[in-house]
Amino acid sequence: MARSTRELRIRRHTRVRRKLSGTAARPRVAVSRSNKHISAQIIDDVAGRTLAAASSVEAALKGTSGGNVDGAKAVANLLAQRAKDAGITTVVFDRGGFAYHGRVAAFADALRAGGLEF
Secondary structure, three states, rough: OOOOHHHHHHHHHHHHHHHHHOOOOOOOOEEEOOOOEEEEEEEEEEOOEEEEEOOOOOOHOOOOOOOOHHHHHHHHEEEEEHHHHHHOOOOOEEEEOOOOOOHHHHHHHHHHHOOOOO
């Protein structure tokens, strides 16, 4: 029986999440993408709280598309700024089962350029 692309991504994500967890000292950056949009949250898994979030559907990013590398960089810059405002400097990157390529890699690079360490 052939598995769908979504099922395979969820299996990869489950495999990654076995080893990866966010704490108060090092929260997790969870990236999610679709064909048109990209979003991310900074999560403290121990407390079960979202500390910061950014998405390409926000009003602050009205003119940008989340479906390309430039849009991913814009969302990452916004998230890095919000993380800095919340006092977060080091994080763990969770690619969410997506390949570390294209928009996801550009997102990670822009977060690093924005001052987050991982």
